[in-house]
Amino acid sequence: MTTAIVPAKSFVRAKSRLAEVLDAPSRAALARSLFDHVLDVVVACVRVSGVLVVTDGDDVEAAARARGVPCVRDTGTPPLRVAVDLGLEVVQQRPSEGALVLMSDLPWLTSADVAALVDGLVRADVVLGPDSHQLGTNALGLRPGIRLPTAFGRPDSFREHMDRARALALRTYVHESPGIGFDVDTPSDLRAMNTLSERRRARTGSAGRV
Numbered sequence: 717m718t719t720a721i722v723p724a725k726s727f728v729r730a731k732s733r734l735a736e737v738l739d740a741p742s743r744a745a746l747a748r749s750l751f752d753h754v755l756d757v758v759v760a761c762v763r764v765s766g767v768l769v770v771t772d773g774d775d776v777e778a779a780a781r782a783r784g785v786p787c788v789r790d791t792g793t794p795p796l797r798v799a800v801d802l803g804l805e806v807v808q809q810r811p812s813e814g815a816l817v818l819m820s821d822l823p824w825l826t827s828a829d830v831a832a833l834v835d836g837l838v839r840a841d842v843v844l845g846p847d848s849h850q851l852g853t854n855a856l857g858l859r860p861g862i863r864l865p866t867a868f869g870r871p872d873s874f875r876e877h878m879d880r881a882r883a884l885a886l887r888t889y890v891h892e893s894p895g896i897g898f899d900v901d902t903p904s905d906l907r908a909m910n911t912l913s914e915r916r917r918a919r920t921g922s923a924g925r926v
Contacts, residue, residue, distance in 0.1 A: 726774070727748045731746055752779065797867060851871055864881060
C-alpha cells in the first residue's frame with residue numbers, strides 16, 4: 717500500500733517567481749490548475765491506496781476536500797521539506813504504508829508515471845524522480861518502514877537525496893520521464909508549457925477535422 721503526499725502552498729502565495737509575467741490572480745489560477753491536474757491524476761491511479769495533501773492554505777484544503785482528499789495543515793514555514801516531512805510523519809505512523817511525495821506543479825504528469833514510481837518501490841527502498849535539470853526532486857518514494865531525511869527546498873535536492881540514501885545503504889531507483897521532470901517555476905517553464913499545450917491543441921484539432 718502506498719499513500720501519495722502532495723504538498724502545496726496556498727494558491728495566492730504560489731508561483732512568486734512568475735511575478736514578472738503574471739499578475740497575482742493569474743498566478744493563483746495557474747497554481748490551482750496545476751494542483752487540480754496532479755490531484756486528479758493521483759486520485760485516479762489504481763496503484764495508489766490513498767492521497768494526503770499538506771498545505772498552509774484554506775483555498776488548497778477546500779480544493780482537496782472537494783475531491784474527498786484529506787489534508788494536514790502546516791504553517792507554510794520554508795523550506796519545503798518542513799511540509800513534506802510533516803506529511804511523511806503522518807503516513808509513516810502506519811507501519812504497512814509506503815509513501816510517494818509528488819510536487820503539485822507537474823502539468824504533464826500521467827497515471828503511468830505514478831504507477832512506475834510505485835512499482836519502483838517493489839525493488840528499491842527509495843524511488844526518486846528528478847526534475848529535467850537533474851537538480852531538484854519532483855518525486856520521492858519510500859518503502860514501508862524506510863526513513864530518509866529529506867532535502868526538499870535545496871537547489872540540489874536530487875543529488876542530496878541520492879547521497880543520503882547511499883549513506884544509509886538504501887537501494888535506490890531513479891525514474892525519469894517528461895511527466896515527472898517538467899515543472900513550472902520560471903517564465904521559461906511557463907512559455908514551454910504554453911507552447912506545448914498549443915501544439916497539442918493544434919494536433920487534436922487537425923485530427924478532428926474531416
